[in-house]
Every structure is written in structure tokens, then in C-alpha cells.
Amino acid sequence: MLASAAWQRQAEQSASGQCHAVCGRTRLQVARAAQSVRQLAHDLHAHAPLDQSRCAGQDVRGAAARAAGAREDRGGFVGLHEYQGASRWNWRSKKNGPQAIGKxxxxxxxxxxxxxxxxxxxxxxxxxxxxxxxxxxxxRLLQSLGPASRPIHLLMDRAYEGNETRQLALDLGFIPVVPPVRTRIEPWEYDRVMYKRRNEVERLFRRLKGYRRIFSRFEKLDAMYLGFLSFVLVADGLRGLC
Incomplete structure (x- = not known):
């Protein structure tokens, strides 16, 4: 969901003293090819370590072969050390964390x-x-905002026109401005002129999707993706000041 709240910009609002908030949403395609490349790299690291014997030369292999007989006499196994540990390629930390990726x-x-x-x-x-x-x-986003200090118009996409969402907006002091779905038995009236301002959040998303790492999600973890999204929002905001 995309919503927008404007009580933090009271000095820039219209002369009527009303604040407006904009809601919207967007879907971003996940770069599945990047996931395949990442898995390929994992497989190479885990199961295909570099063959360093080629760089060691024939002398090293010959010495190992000569020592094989002695190890067999002692009851050992050819090619293994008695206290050999796991390969260092497997010591990498696992990438654990939320991954908001769905089909x-x-x-x-x-x-x-x-x-x-x-x-x-x-x-x-x-x-x-x-x-x-x-x-x-x-x-969830409305609850994170908390109660509004004064009535604020909240422009929302039709996906958020449900009774529970609109009631929560009213309880928090917002004035929901959202068109009803066509299947509503008892549709309501809404400010169509004010609702045109919802294109502001659509323009914001159009600029965000100009960044390839936003439009095509390469980061597996939400923390990494949200970090880059925050960086892009800061850069876009600073660009608007120039």
C-alpha cells in the first residue's frame, strides 16, 4: 500500500488550513535471473573449490603418492588427514532474515x-x-503513524477502501478519501477533485522505478532492499531542492 500524510508540512498547505495525504501502491518485479546467478555462485563455492594441485606441480603429487603407502600401513586413508576439518568455503555466514518475495x-x-x-x-x-x-x-502503516493532531485528508488507492481500513483511518483522525469498488451495494460519495492529487505518489513511484535496483529487486534480504530504497528516496528528495 502506498499512503501519504502531510501534517509535517503544515506551513506549505493551502490557505484553508487542511492537510492532504496520498495513498497508492505499486508492484515491483523480482529479478529471478539474479537469484539464479546467486545460487550458482553458492554451488560453486560449496561444492567446486579450485583445483590447486595443478599449480602445485608434479613433484607434490609424486610426493603424495610416495607417502600413500606409508599411510596405508598405519591404517589411515589415502588422501585424508587424521584431523582434517571442513573446507573453509563452508565457513560463510548464512543470509538469514525476512524476504518479502512472493509469487x-x-x-x-x-x-x-x-x-x-x-x-x-x-x-x-x-x-x-x-x-x-x-x-x-x-x-500497519497507519498504525505506525499514530493519531493525527488535527483532521488530515488521506487519499488512498481503491485497494484500501475496505471498511476496516477506513474505520481505522477515522479512529486515528484522518479523513479517508477513496473511491468505492464497483461491487459496493451502498457506495459513498468522495471528493473527486481532491482525489486527483493521488497522482503525486504515482509520480514518486515512477521516479523510483527509474532505478534498476528498485524496479528489479537484486537484494535477497528485506534489510538490504529497504536500505537502498531509503538511499534512493533521500537522493530524489535532494534532487527536488536543486
Whole structure:
């Protein structure tokens, strides 16, 4: 989910004194080819160490062959040391951590849910697997924002028009502005003119997807991907000041 909140920019709001928040969402395709390359590298490191005997020369192999008979006489095994440990290639730390990658009809992908104050100011964001529903993540972001100090308009994508999400927005002091789905038995009216401002968060995502590491997720762990996403948001915000 992408949402946006603007109470931090009170001085820049309209003369009416109302703040606006923008909601939206986007899906990012996961670079599956990168996952394959990463697995290939893991297999090479784990099971195919370099053959250093070729660099050692014939003398070393000859010496090893001459010593083989002596080891057999002592009850040992040819080619093994008595206290030989595991290969150092297997001493790498495991990459453990959350990985918000899921499979939907479009393949393996990740969803970014964001609260944005305007076209260049992201307030908070999170990740979810591609098959996950948007509404729970939207409520999670709203709860992380906490209660609003005064009424704030919250422009949300239609994916967040559920009763539970809208009620949570009202409980926190927001004024939800979201169109109802066409299957609603009792649809409601909403400010269509104000809702046009939701394109601000869409423009923000369009610029973010201009970065290949955002559009095609190469990082396996969420922590790494979120770190690069934060870096891109800072760079984009500074570019808007120039």
C-alpha cells in the first residue's frame, strides 16, 4: 500500500488550513535471473573449490603418492588427514532474515507500501510479498503513524477502501478519501477533485522505478532492499531542492 500524510508540512498547505495525504501502491518485479546467478555462485563455492594441485606441480603429487603407502600401513586413508576439518568455503555466514518475495499471477515480485506527503516526500514505507493483500499492510502503516493532531485528508488507492481500513483511518483522525469498488451495494460519495492529487505518489513511484535496483529487486534480504530504497528516496528528495 502506498499512503501519504502531510501534517509535517503544515506551513506549505493551502490557505484553508487542511492537510492532504496520498495513498497508492505499486508492484515491483523480482529479478529471478539474479537469484539464479546467486545460487550458482553458492554451488560453486560449496561444492567446486579450485583445483590447486595443478599449480602445485608434479613433484607434490609424486610426493603424495610416495607417502600413500606409508599411510596405508598405519591404517589411515589415502588422501585424508587424521584431523582434517571442513573446507573453509563452508565457513560463510548464512543470509538469514525476512524476504518479502512472493509469487502472484505476474511471477515472483515484491510490493512496496508507502505513506507520502507529496510527490517527493515519503513518510514511511514497508514491503510485502507479491501474493499478500494490500489492506493489512495499509493498516500497519497507519498504525505506525499514530493519531493525527488535527483532521488530515488521506487519499488512498481503491485497494484500501475496505471498511476496516477506513474505520481505522477515522479512529486515528484522518479523513479517508477513496473511491468505492464497483461491487459496493451502498457506495459513498468522495471528493473527486481532491482525489486527483493521488497522482503525486504515482509520480514518486515512477521516479523510483527509474532505478534498476528498485524496479528489479537484486537484494535477497528485506534489510538490504529497504536500505537502498531509503538511499534512493533521500537522493530524489535532494534532487527536488536543486
Amino acid at each position: 502472484s499471477r505476474g511471477g515472483w515480485n515484491t510490493e512496496i507500501h508507502m505513506v507520502a506527503a507529496d510527490a517527493r516526500t515519503a513518510v514511511t514505507f514497508c514491503l510485502s510479498p507479491g501474493q499478500a493483500h494490500d489492506a493489512p499492510e495499509g493498516r
